[in-house]
Amino acid sequence: MFKTRLTELFGIEYPIIQGALGGGLSPAELVSAVSNAGGLGTITSLNYPTSQELQEEIKKTKSMTDKPFAVNVTLLPTMRPVNYEEYFTAAIEEGVAIIETSGRSPEPYMKLLKDAKVKVMHKVGSARHAKTAERLGVDAVSVVSFEAAGHPLPDDVAASVLIPACVDAVKIPVIAAGGIADARGFVAALALGAEGVLMGTRFTASQECIAHPKLKEWFLQLGEADTMIVHRSINNTERVVRTDYTQKILEMEEKGATLEEILPLISGEKVRNAYNSGDVTNAVITAGQVVGLIHDIPSVKEIIEGIISEAKLIVQRLHNIEIGG
Amino acid sequence: MKTRMTELFGIKYPIMLSGMNWLTTPKLAAAVCNAGGLGVLAGSHYDAEGIRKAIKEIRELTDKPFGINLTLGVGAQALVPVVIEEKVPALNYALGRPPEIAPLIEAVHGYGGKVIGTIALLRHALRSEQLGADMLIITGYEAASHSGNVGALVLVPQITEAVKVPCIGAGGYADGKGLAAALALGAEGIAMGSRLAATQEAEVADTVKETWVKSSEEDTVIDPAFDGINCRVLRNKAAEDLLKKKSLPLFDAISAGLHMKRTLNLSWPELLRTANNLRRQQIGIGAGQRGLASMMRFAVGSRLFSKATTDGDPVNGILMMGQTAGRIKDIPTVAEVIERTIAEAEEILESMKAKIGS
Numbered sequence: 072m073f074k075t076r077l078t079e080l081f082g083i084e085y086p087i088i089q090g091a092l093g094g095g096l097s098p099a100e101l102v103s104a105v106s107n108a109g110g111l112g113t114i115t116s117l118n119y120p121t122s123q124e125l126q127e128e129i130k131k132t133k134s135m136t137d138k139p140f141a142v143n144v145t146l147l148p149t150m151r152p153v154n155y156e157e158y159f160t161a162a163i164e165e166g167v168a169i170i171e172t173s174g175r176s177p178e179p180y181m182k183l184l185k186d187a188k189v190k191v192m193h194k195v196g197s198a199r200h201a202k203t204a205e206r207l208g209v210d211a212v213s214v215v216s217f218e219a220a221g222h223p224l225p226d227d228v229a230a231s232v233l234i235p236a237c238v239d240a241v242k243i244p245v246i247a248a249g250g251i252a253d254a255r256g257f258v259a260a261l262a263l264g265a266e267g268v269l270m271g272t273r274f275t276a277s278q279e280c281i282a283h284p285k286l287k288e289w290f291l292q293l294g295e296a297d298t299m300i301v302h303r304s305i306n307n308t309e310r311v312v313r314t315d316y317t318q319k320i321l322e323m324e325e326k327g328a329t330l331e332e333i334l335p336l337i338s339g340e341k342v343r344n345a346y347n348s349g350d351v352t353n354a355v356i357t358a359g360q361v362v363g364l365i366h367d368i369p370s371v372k373e374i375i376e377g378i379i380s381e382a383k384l385i386v387q388r389l390h391n392i393e394i395g396g
Numbered sequence: 397m398k399t400r401m402t403e404l405f406g407i408k409y410p411i412m413l414s415g416m417n418w419l420t421t422p423k424l425a426a427a428v429c430n431a432g433g434l435g436v437l438a439g440s441h442y443d444a445e446g447i448r449k450a451i452k453e454i455r456e457l458t459d460k461p462f463g464i465n466l467t468l469g470v471g472a473q474a475l476v477p478v479v480i481e482e483k484v485p486a487l488n489y490a491l492g493r494p495p496e497i498a499p500l501i502e503a504v505h506g507y508g509g510k511v512i513g514t515i516a517l518l519r520h521a522l523r524s525e526q527l528g529a530d531m532l533i534i535t536g537y538e539a540a541s542h543s544g545n546v547g548a549l550v551l552v553p554q555i556t557e558a559v560k561v562p563c564i565g566a567g568g569y570a571d572g573k574g575l576a577a578a579l580a581l582g583a584e585g586i587a588m589g590s591r592l593a594a595t596q597e598a599e600v601a602d603t604v605k606e607t608w609v610k611s612s613e614e615d616t617v618i619d620p621a622f623d624g625i626n627c628r629v630l631r632n633k634a635a636e637d638l639l640k641k642k643s644l645p646l647f648d649a650i651s652a653g654l655h656m657k658r659t660l661n662l663s664w665p666e667l668l669r670t671a672n673n674l675r676r677q678q679i680g681i682g683a684g685q686r687g688l689a690s691m692m693r694f695a696v697g698s699r700l701f702s703k704a705t706t707d708g709d710p711v712n713g714i715l716m717m718g719q720t721a722g723r724i725k726d727i728p729t730v731a732e733v734i735e736r737t738i739a740e741a742e743e744i745l746e747s748m749k750a751k752i753g754s
Contacts, residue, residue, distance in 0.1 A: 073751070197614065218546075218547040218549055226614045228613045228719055228722075229536060229538040230548075231547065231549055232538055232613045232723060233613065249549075250547055255553045255580055256549055256550075258580035258748065259578075260549075260577075261748060262577040262580055262744050263573050264573060295518070295551060295554045296518075296544065299545075359550075360550040361550055379752075385580055386748050386749055389580065389745050392398060392579065392745075
């Protein structure tokens with residue numbers, strides 16, 4: 072038995088969410104594995120060039136699990152114009168119960184989503200954005216801290232402070248995103264007031280993830296200090312693995328390179344190629360600081376069940392401390 | 397209440413007062429000791445007689461164990477003999493190189509004292525353990541003053557799984573939520589700096605205490621511009637000014653260098669050695685300027701730090717401040733902070749049993 076406000080809200084067994092993964096990394100196989108293991112898998116809609124293709128992937132996911140899963144729609148600026156409404160509509164038509172928005176305020180789409188009785192979770196990077204999301208009618212916020220892979224906010228606030236700050240700021244459930252890969256981080260996040268966790272890097276290094284085995288093995292070699300933040304200069308902060316290639320991009324940014332000069336180096340196609348081939352020398356690969364805590368490549372089920380069973384042991388250990396004495 | 401930290405020092409609660417130059421005073425350190433925690437006084441800005449007097453004052457105010465914090469490598473070596481002569485129960489070092497740390501640990505162990513090493517990187521943790529430190533303070537990215545680039549949620553489990561000595565977390569801790577989280581991550585306790593300094597007992601100007609209460613978690617900045625090493629401070633006018641200056645004006649640098657020589661009571665060779673040491677103290681990646689330039693930054697920083705704290709001017713002075721400031725909403729007594737931290741952590745652990753089961 073496991074109950075938080077998040078498990079109740081989404082009708083899931085464990086408050087563990089697989090974060091949206093770009094570069095084609097979260098297809099039906101991974102998403103359904105997470106949902107079947109009691110967590111919440113997330114389809115990343117912008118991995119699909121058209122809403123029809125997204126719709127096909129949702130259909131495929133439904134054929135692989137009867138558990139709830141989510142669809143992420145990232146509203147960040149993209150290289151090609153995107154008709155977001157089509158993506159939302161595709162998800163709604165397929166009866167997806169949970170939609171995650173990120174990147175920008177979901178305000179223009181809230182009526183569409185609420186009318187369809189979809190549960191909305193929104194990614195935020197600060198307490199004030201959490202408040203705004205709550206005011207817009209969002210059902211839960213995932214709080215992306217400094218440690219996170221993907222796109223943390225440029226305020227650089229770490230999870231230990233950002234999670235409780237957001238928990239204090241809103242009444243809706245808060246999900247910790249960033250800095251969590253195992254039971255220790257999971258229990259810590261709940262202690263800080265979160266109702267659940269969202270993990271990306273951990274699920275990338277899983278059996279079911281379609282990234283090339285060489286890439287997953289590479290993750291095992293990395294330490295907690297092997298990531299850094301780039302793209303501050305183009306207002307699209309991203310935490311990436313420190314390589315000669317990303318170091319070069321950072322230097323270009325520091326010398327005042329223009330968006331046009333940087334864009335070709337950071338294209339999604341290069342990332343996709345790296346995920347497929349395992350050759351990371353010419354791509355910007357995102358990873359959270361938790362990459363330093365990842366020492367194995369288990370199945371999704373082992374990850375989720377491992378966290379739950381170890382969390383029980385941690386709670387037992389903490390109980391024995393008898394804090395007040 | 398038992399963790400390896402409380403057992404090591406024979407204290408009631410696993411909470412330490414972070415040693416903060418210009419902010420920790422004998423009265424504040426003793427208040428923490430008397431409330432059941434481990435009070436630590438930062439000594440690097442004292443001279444030898446000053447630190448001896450401060451230790452005496454703490455002993456007059458409490459019969460509990462306490463600690464002295466020394467920032468090695470920036471002139472505090474001169475104070476080490478005094479602290480050893482006085483047989484302080486706990487010596488907490490920060491920065492420093494093995495040739496300075498090893499004899500210090502041996503001397504403190506010689507009289508039965510304990511040594512606490514402050515670290516921000518895994519390799520420094522392993523080195524401190526190897527040198528014989530009894531406990532480590534893991535400084536997360538959130539922390540005021542010097543730190544690396546890794547957040548506590550990742551750094552604490554990373555280091556506690558790699559070393560055998562007990563570790564406590566520092567940076568980001570202000571309440572029972574943080575204590576419960578730190579214990580879950582594998583720490584044996586926490587150090588609180590800003591939270592325990594924003595208290596009735598702290599002998600710092602009200603303007604500074606009010607700054608902590610008013611500030612949000614987004615009001616700090618971390619940069620090597622302030623004292624030559626990555627350092628987290630309040631983003632105020634003085635900080636913005638220093639961030640804008642890529643190099644320090646020669647006059648500022650020289651006058652601040654002389655000021656530091658005077659305050660730290662350094663001889664000329666010591667001043668140069670300090671400069672050389674600072675060159676090697678690279679905490680985070682990409683941190684730190686080089687050599688004399690770095691020392692001059694440290695000197696300018698030192699003067700501005702004392703302007704914020706001693707003069708109570710958090711606008712024109714540089715105030716070291718952690719992201720924790722966003723969690724500080726009041727100015728209670730030290731005992732209140734500690735009691736409610738413990739009570740909240742207990743409550744969380746109880747509710748966790750209901751959520752997760754055991």
